[in-house]
Amino acid sequence: MRSFKLIFTTCLVLNLVACASVDRTHQAAPAESYRDYEPVHIPIQVRSFAVNERGDVSFKASDYSDYLANVQKGDPLHILALSGGGQNGAFGAGILKGWTSTGQRPQFDIVTGISTGALIAPFAFLGPEYDDRLERLFTQTSTRDIAKFRIVSAFLFGGQLGNTAPLRESIERELTDDMLREIGRELDNGRELLIGTTNLDAGRAVIWSIGEIARIGTPEAFDLIRKIILASASIPVVFEPVFFEVTDGKEVRKELHVDGALTQKIFTYPDYLPVRQFLEESGLSRFDNKIWLIHNNKLSPTYEAQSTNLVSVLKRTVKVLVQSQSFGNIVQILATAKRDGFSVNGLTIPDDFDEEPTEVFDPAYMKKLHSVGEQIGSNPESWYMELEHYFDQIVVPMQ
Numbered sequence: 001m002r003s004f005k006l007i008f009t010t011c012l013v014l015n016l017v018a019c020a021s022v023d024r025t026h027q028a029a030p031a032e033s034y035r036d037y038e039p040v041h042i043p044i045q046v047r048s049f050a051v052n053e054r055g056d057v058s059f060k061a062s063d064y065s066d067y068l069a070n071v072q073k074g075d076p077l078h079i080l081a082l083s084g085g086g087q088n089g090a091f092g093a094g095i096l097k098g099w100t101s102t103g104q105r106p107q108f109d110i111v112t113g114i115s116t117g118a119l120i121a122p123f124a125f126l127g128p129e130y131d132d133r134l135e136r137l138f139t140q141t142s143t144r145d146i147a148k149f150r151i152v153s154a155f156l157f158g159g160q161l162g163n164t165a166p167l168r169e170s171i172e173r174e175l176t177d178d179m180l181r182e183i184g185r186e187l188d189n190g191r192e193l194l195i196g197t198t199n200l201d202a203g204r205a206v207i208w209s210i211g212e213i214a215r216i217g218t219p220e221a222f223d224l225i226r227k228i229i230l231a232s233a234s235i236p237v238v239f240e241p242v243f244f245e246v247t248d249g250k251e252v253r254k255e256l257h258v259d260g261a262l263t264q265k266i267f268t269y270p271d272y273l274p275v276r277q278f279l280e281e282s283g284l285s286r287f288d289n290k291i292w293l294i295h296n297n298k299l300s301p302t303y304e305a306q307s308t309n310l311v312s313v314l315k316r317t318v319k320v321l322v323q324s325q326s327f328g329n330i331v332q333i334l335a336t337a338k339r340d341g342f343s344v345n346g347l348t349i350p351d352d353f354d355e356e357p358t359e360v361f362d363p364a365y366m367k368k369l370h371s372v373g374e375q376i377g378s379n380p381e382s383w384y385m386e387l388e389h390y391f392d393q394i395v396v397p398m399q
Contacts, residue, residue: 028201029246029253037246037253041220046212050196050205050264052272076287077279078106079342080124081268081333083326084115084261085296086235087357090138090366091349092120092294094373097135100128101378108292112194112207112268115261116296118232122175122210125193126182137174139367143360145170164230164239171226180222184214196260196267197231200241205263207270231257265326266295268333276340291337292383293346299326300351345383347376 029037038045082092099105105128113121119137123130146167183193193210208228213221224244231242236258244255268291269275279285301323306316330346337344353372357365376382 026243026254026256029248029255033248034199034202034255036248037255038248039224040245040247040252041218042213042216042224044212044216047206047208048270050207050267050270052270075106077110077284077289077342078108079110079268079289079291080108080112081266081291081293082111082113082117082120082124083266083293083295083297084117084259086116087138087361087366088296088349088369089116089120090370091373092117092124092296093131093134093138094370094375095294095347095377096120096124096128097131097370098374098377098379100131101374102380104380106290107191109190110192110194110269112196112266113232114196114264114266115233115235115259117266117294118195118229118260119171121193121195122179122183122229125186125191126179133174135370137170139370140363141170141361141366142363146361164234167233167239168226168230171229175226175229177222180214180225181217183211184217187211187215194267194269195228195232196264197228197242197257198260198262200236200256200258200262203263205260205267206257207267228257232260235259236262265297265322265329266293266333267329268336271332271336275336279341285341289342291333291342291344293330293333293344295326295330295346295348297322297326297349298351298353299323299330299348302351347383350376 028034035049038047082089085091096105107127108125111121111125113119113124120134123134144166146164186193191211193214195208195210197206197208198204199206210225210228213225213228227242227244231244234240234242234257239259241256241258244257245252246255247253276285279289301320304316306312334344349369350372353369355365355368
């Protein structure tokens with residue numbers, strides 16, 4: 001794929017000239033207390049780390065319990081998880097549109113998104129009336145609509161390959177204040193939207209409560225949501241990272257955030273939360289609660305005789321790494337789901353889809369992939385129940 005060749009060749013060159021690059025170190029939070037910082041102008045805690053460690057601050061458990069307590073008691077709980085995948089997000093957008101046509105698409109109580117999944121998630125959360133906007137976003141977008149590449153400047157002065165101003169402008173245009181207010185209101189109905197980024201300073205996955213931020217309702221809160229989604233979709237090195245001003249109540253520092261898929265390809269909720277207890281307390285444990293996974297990549301390993309060409313090896317390496325990490329993330333989700341009493345259904349890009357894009361965001365490629373997704377989504381029998389198609393044996397820790 002041409003985009004891989006461009007990215008990796010340039011990255012190698014930049015690595016060789018790194019000693020000549022300008023040092024752009026920012027004023028980050030101290031290592032011993034970075035967990036205590038929250039975004040400026042946000043009066044409440046709105047994020048947690050995906051993996052809990054000693055000394056971490058995290059969402060109060062009671063917050064999750066309150067969300068679940070507001071869920072309609074006559075229906076099962078539905079969680080939708082959307083993976084990363086760049087332009088392959090066209091697959092997920094197509095799945096949602098096809099699913100809508102069946103009349104069986106549920107209203108999701110929790111929607112989570114990473115990377116390209118973060119771009120899809122707000123529209124999926126708000127419902128089928130946004131399917132056409134998603135289709136437009138993932139079939140009529142080209143590389144120039146996402147980033148302006150500046151390879152020569154990166155080579156000479158360091159920094160990233162792409163300026164994501166076009167993507168930022170697109171997010172600002174598509175994700176209106178009215179949409180964000182609606183997301184905030186849904187929090188009172190027991191529905192939540194979660195987006196993942198990677199705190200590059202800490203090297204850790206961060207989960208943001210978009211519903212909590214949206215409910216604040218201020219321009220600063222809305223701007224923060226748009227920055228979170230931009231950060232989640234900002235591929236390291238290729239796209240410029242996103243800075244967040246944060247404070248511990250005494251001073252203001254900066255955090256550097258990039259693509260959420262760097263630390264997790266797909267997620268549902270932190271596995272340290274006692275969700276089974278919440279479900280039992282809310283009377284929801286008696287239902288067939290479901291997790292729906294849309295993985296915007298192929299997952300099955302494929303045999304491909306490899307060239308020793310450096311770019312070919314790098315391309316193959318990234319593909320294997322993505323599949324391996326995705327496999328691990330999904331295994332973890334399945335284990336947690338079994339512990340908490342959820343059934344899990346999933347979809348991935350079919351192995352026989354063999355189209356190749358000609359640029360980082362190729363409209364022709366995305367139209368074909370969206371069509372494939374729509375066709376699959378319109379068939380309720382397409383879902384892999386418990387993902388048995390890929391996972392024959394899951395070892396689950398006992399409670």
